[in-house]
Amino acid sequence: MDEDDANDELVTIDSWHEFLDRPDGPSVFRARDNWQARLAAAALSISRGQVPLVFEQKVPCSSANIGPGFDVIGLALSIWLQIRLITGEQRSEPSSYNCRITYEGKGSVDLRADHNLITQTALYVLRCHDKRAFPEGTHVHIINPIPLGRGLGSSGAAVVAGVALASEVAQLGLSKDRILDYCLMIERHPDNVAAALYGGFVGSYLKELNPDDMKRIEIPLAEVLPAPQGGEDTGLTPPIPPYDIGKHIRFPWAKEIKCIAIIPDFEVSTADARRVLPTTYDKADVIYNLQRVALLTTALGQSPPDPVLIFDGMQDKVHQPYRKGLIPGLTEILRSVTPEKNPGLLGICLSGAGPTILALATENFSDIAEHLIGEFKKEGITCDWQLLEPAYDGLTVTHESAESKETSGMTYADAGVSIEAGNELVQSIKSAVASTKRPGADAEIGGFGGTLDLAAAGYTEPPTLVQAVDGIGTKLKIAFAMDDFSTVGIDLVAMNVNDLVVQGAEPLTFMDYYGCSKLDVADASRFIKGVAEGCKQAGCALVGGETAEMPGMYQGKEFDAAGAATGAIKKGRKILPDKKAMREGDVLLGLKSNGVHSNGFSLVRKIIEKHGLSWMDQAPWDSSKTVGASLLAPTRIYVKPLMPAIEQDLILGMAHITGGGLDENIPRMLPKHLAADINVSSWPVPAVLKWLKQAGNVSNKEFARTWNTGLGMVLVVNNDIAQKAIDTLSQAGEEPMRIGALIARKDEGVVLHGVEHWS
Numbered sequence: 001m002d003e004d005d006a007n008d009e010l011v012t013i014d015s016w017h018e019f020l021d022r023p024d025g026p027s028v029f030r031a032r033d034n035w036q037a038r039l040a041a042a043a044l045s046i047s048r049g050q051v052p053l054v055f056e057q058k059v060p061c062s063s064a065n066i067g068p069g070f071d072v073i074g075l076a077l078s079i080w081l082q083i084r085l086i087t088g089e090q091r092s093e094p095s096s097y098n099c100r101i102t103y104e105g106k107g108s109v110d111l112r113a114d115h116n117l118i119t120q121t122a123l124y125v126l127r128c129h130d131k132r133a134f135p136e137g138t139h140v141h142i143i144n145p146i147p148l149g150r151g152l153g154s155s156g157a158a159v160v161a162g163v164a165l166a167s168e169v170a171q172l173g174l175s176k177d178r179i180l181d182y183c184l185m186i187e188r189h190p191d192n193v194a195a196a197l198y199g200g201f202v203g204s205y206l207k208e209l210n211p212d213d214m215k216r217i218e219i220p221l222a223e224v225l226p227a228p229q230g231g232e233d234t235g236l237t238p239p240i241p242p243y244d245i246g247k248h249i250r251f252p253w254a255k256e257i258k259c260i261a262i263i264p265d266f267e268v269s270t271a272d273a274r275r276v277l278p279t280t281y282d283k284a285d286v287i288y289n290l291q292r293v294a295l296l297t298t299a300l301g302q303s304p305p306d307p308v309l310i311f312d313g314m315q316d317k318v319h320q321p322y323r324k325g326l327i328p329g330l331t332e333i334l335r336s337v338t339p340e341k342n343p344g345l346l347g348i349c350l351s352g353a354g355p356t357i358l359a360l361a362t363e364n365f366s367d368i369a370e371h372l373i374g375e376f377k378k379e380g381i382t383c384d385w386q387l388l389e390p391a392y393d394g395l396t397v398t399h400e401s402a403e404s405k406e407t408s409g410m411t412y413a414d415a416g417v418s419i420e421a422g423n424e425l426v427q428s429i430k431s432a433v434a435s436t437k438r439p440g441a442d443a444e445i446g447g448f449g450g451t452l453d454l455a456a457a458g459y460t461e462p463p464t465l466v467q468a469v470d471g472i473g474t475k476l477k478i479a480f481a482m483d484d485f486s487t488v489g490i491d492l493v494a495m496n497v498n499d500l501v502v503q504g505a506e507p508l509t510f511m512d513y514y515g516c517s518k519l520d521v522a523d524a525s526r527f528i529k530g531v532a533e534g535c536k537q538a539g540c541a542l543v544g545g546e547t548a549e550m551p552g553m554y555q556g557k558e559f560d561a562a563g564a565a566t567g568a569i570k571k572g573r574k575i576l577p578d579k580k581a582m583r584e585g586d587v588l589l590g591l592k593s594n595g596v597h598s599n600g601f602s603l604v605r606k607i608i609e610k611h612g613l614s615w616m617d618q619a620p621w622d623s624s625k626t627v628g629a630s631l632l633a634p635t636r637i638y639v640k641p642l643m644p645a646i647e648q649d650l651i652l653g654m655a656h657i658t659g660g661g662l663d664e665n666i667p668r669m670l671p672k673h674l675a676a677d678i679n680v681s682s683w684p685v686p687a688v689l690k691w692l693k694q695a696g697n698v699s700n701k702e703f704a705r706t707w708n709t710g711l712g713m714v715l716v717v718n719n720d721i722a723q724k725a726i727d728t729l730s731q732a733g734e735e736p737m738r739i740g741a742l743i744a745r746k747d748e749g750v751v752l753h754g755v756e757h758w759s
C-alpha cells in the first residue's frame with residue numbers, strides 16, 4: 001500500500017505488533033520507511049486470509065586469507081548485509097518466481113530473481129527441496145553496505161544470505177553446518193562463507209569432493225549454478241550437497257586488535273583474481289606460507305599482541321605477488337608500513353582477492369589509514385577507509401512476527417526447535433557413540449532406552465549395581481569462552497565413573513543429557529564426541545542420551561550437560577569402602593591429578609578475572625598454553641588403572657577428590673574412629689594450582705577444601721600388602737605415592753602436616 005492512497009484515516013505505525021493490536025485495522029498507513037510500508041501491506045494480506053512471513057537476516061562481511069591463509073582463513077567484520085523478507089505482498093503484476101527484489105546500498109546488482117546472487121542461491125536450495133519458486137508475493141529487500149568486488153566478501157555474505165533465505169521461506173530448519181554445505185556448492189573457497197556464517201576469526205577446509213562436484217568451480221556464477229541449479233527452471237532437481245563438506249574452527253582474537261580497511265574506488269572480481277594464480281607452486285613458497293599461517297592463528301589471539309610475530313606471520317608468497325598486476329602499486333603499498341615506522345601497526349595484507357588492503361593495528365588508526373591512502377594516491381587511485389572490528393555473531397535471523405504464524409499451522413521449527421538439526425546431530429555422532437561398544441552393550445543410538453546384558457558383560461550371578469549422576473559445573477563457562485567443547489564431555493564421564501570406581505564398581509554404561517536453547521549441531525557433536533572419548537577411557541558404553549532444545553532457557557550458544565553412569569560389583573565381592581577392615585597404621589596412597597579437574601571453578605574464574613587475564617592470554621603457569629586451554633585440561637579417569645587392584649582385593653577404601661577437596665572427601669571413606677594423617681610434601685602440587693593459590697591468596701585450609709591439591713584419588717591399603725598394591729597400580733600405569741597413614745581420630749577426619757610446603 002502506498003502513502004498516496006491516503007483518504008480517510010491516516011496512521012503511522014511503528015511496528016508490526018502495533019498494527020496487529022488494532023482491533024479494526026486502519027485503512028491507510030503512513031510508513032516510517034519502505035519497509036514499514038511492506039509490513040503494512042503484509043498486514044492487509046493477513047486480513048484477507050493469507051499468512052505472511054516477515055523476517056530479517058544479517059550477515060557480516062569478511063576478509064579472507066589474512067596474508068598466508070589463502071582459501072583457509074576468514075575474519076568476519078562489522079559491516080552487515082541485511083535482508084528483509086516479507087511474503088503475501090499484493091501485486092498487480094506477476095513477478096518471476098513470485099519474487100520482487102529491491103536494493104539499497106553499495107553498487108548495483110541484478111534485480112531479477114534468477115540472476116541475483118542472493119535469490120539465485122535461494123532458488124537452488126528451494127529446488128533441492130522440490131520447491132520451484134518463492135511463496136506468493138515474496139518481496140526481498142536487500143540493504144547492502146558491503147562494497148562489491150573489493151575483497152570484503154560481498155559474494156560470500158550474499159551466498160550465506162541466499163541459503164538462509166531459502167531455509168526460512170520454505171521452513172527447512174537448516175542448521176548452520178548444513179547451510180555451510182549448500183554455500184560450499186556455490187562458493188568453493190570456504191574462507192569467506194565460513195566466517196560470514198559462524199562469525200569471528202575462522203579457519204576452514206573443504207573436504208575432497210568427487211570429480212564431478214570438483215568440476216563445478218566457483219564464480220562466475222553462470223558456471224556454478226547452471227540450470228536447473230540457479231538459472232531458468234527446467235523442473236529438474238539440482239545436485240543436493242553431500243553432508244559435512246566443510247569443517248571450520250574458531251580461533252581466538254585479541255580484543256585490542258582492530259582492522260583498518262583501505263577500500264580503493266575500483267572493483268576486482270574474485271574470479272579474475274583467481275585466474276592470475278599459477279596452477280602449481282614452488283615447494284619453498286608453500287612451506288613459507290604454512291610456517292607463517294601456523295603461528296599467525298595463535299599470535300592474533302594473544303594479549304598483548306606481538307607485532308613482530310604478526311607482521312612476519314602475515315607475509316604471503318602464494319597469492320599476493322601474483323595479484324599485483326590487478327592492483328597498481330600493491331607490492332610497494334604492502335611494504336610501505338612496518339611496526340617500527342608506524343606505531344600501533346601489527347600487520348598488513350591484501351583483503352581477500354583485493355583490491356582492499358587490510359591493516360591490523362592497536363592504535364594510530366587514522367595515521368596508518370592516511371599513509372596507505374597516500375600510497376594509493378601515488379598510483380592515481382582514491383580510497384575510502386573504515387575501522388572495522390570482528391563480528392562474532394555470523395548469520396542471524398530475526399522474525400518480526402511470531403504472532404502471524406500462530407494464526408495458521410504452526411510448526412515446531414517456528415517455535416525454535418529443529419527436528420532436522422536433531423537428526424543431523426544423531427548422524428554426526430553415530431560412529432563416535434558406536435566406538436564405545438563393550439560386551440553386553442551395543443552402544444547403538446535410536447532406541448527408547450539403553451540396554452545392558454549383564455551376563456554378556458561377565459556378571460552371570462546377580463551383581464550389586466551402583467549408579468552415579470553428576471554435571472560439569474562452571475568449567476563449562478570456560479568452554480563457552482574458548483568455544484571449545486571437545487573435552488568437557490570427558491570431564492562429565494570422569495565425574496561419574498570415578499565416583500563409581502571408588503565403590504569398587506566397574507562402570508558399564510553411561511547416558512548423557514545436553515540442554516540448550518538453540519541446537520548447534522557442531523557444538524553438540526563436539527561435546528558428545530568428548531563424552532564418547534571419556535566412555536572409551538572408562539571402558540563403559542554410551543548407551544543413550546537426551547538432547548533437549550528449549551528456546552529461551554539458556555543464553556545464546558550456552559548449554560548445560562549432565563550424565564549418569566551405571567556400574568556393577570560381582571556377587572561375593574566387597575562394596576567399598578570396607579570401613580570395618582580399616583586399622584590404625586593402614587597406608588594412604590595418592591594418585592596424581594591432572595590440574596584443577598572439574599571442581600572449584602567459580603573460585604578459579606574469580607581469580608583469573610581479578611588478575612585481568614583473558615582466557616586467550618598465555619597461562620602464567622604454562623607458557624605453552626593459553627589460560628583457557630590449560631584450565632580445560634580434562635579430568636583424569638582412574639577406572640582402568642584401579643580395576644586390577646580392586647579385583648585383587650588390594651584396596652580397603654578410596655576417595656575421589658572433588659568439590660570439598662581433601663578435607664571433605666577423605667573422611668567419607670573412613671570409619672568414625674580413624675583419621676587420615678597426611679604429609680602434604682609427599683606429592684607435587686601442579687603448577688596451575690600453585691599459581692591459583694598464590695594469585696588468589698588462598699589460605700592452606702581453603703586450598704585443601706576447594707581443590708584437589710594435586711591428588712585425584714586417595715586410597716587406603718592394608719600396611720602388609722601396601723607394596724603389592726603399589727606394584728599393581730604401577731603396572732597399570734599409575735605413579736602411586738605414599739602420602740600418610742590412618743591414625744586414631746581426635747577431632748578432624750584429616751590431619752595435614754607440612755602445609756607450609758604449599759606457601
Ligand SMILES: Nc1ncnc2c1ncn2[C@@H]1O[C@H](COP(=O)(O)OP(=O)(O)O)[C@@H](O)[C@H]1O
Binds near residue numbers: 116117118148268
Ligand atoms: N548483496 C548482493 N546482492 C546480489 N549480488 C551480490 C551481492 N553481493 C555481492 N553480489 C555479487 O557478487 C559479486 C562480487 O563478488 P566477488 O567478485 O567475489 O567480490 P567480493 O570480494 O566482494 O566477494 C558482485 O559483483 C555481485 O554480482
Ligand SMILES: N[C@@H](CCOP(=O)(O)O)C(=O)O
Binds near residue numbers: 353
Ligand atoms: N581465498 C579467496 C578469497 C576471496 O575473497 P573475496 O572477498 O575477494 O571474494 C581468494 O583469495 O581468492
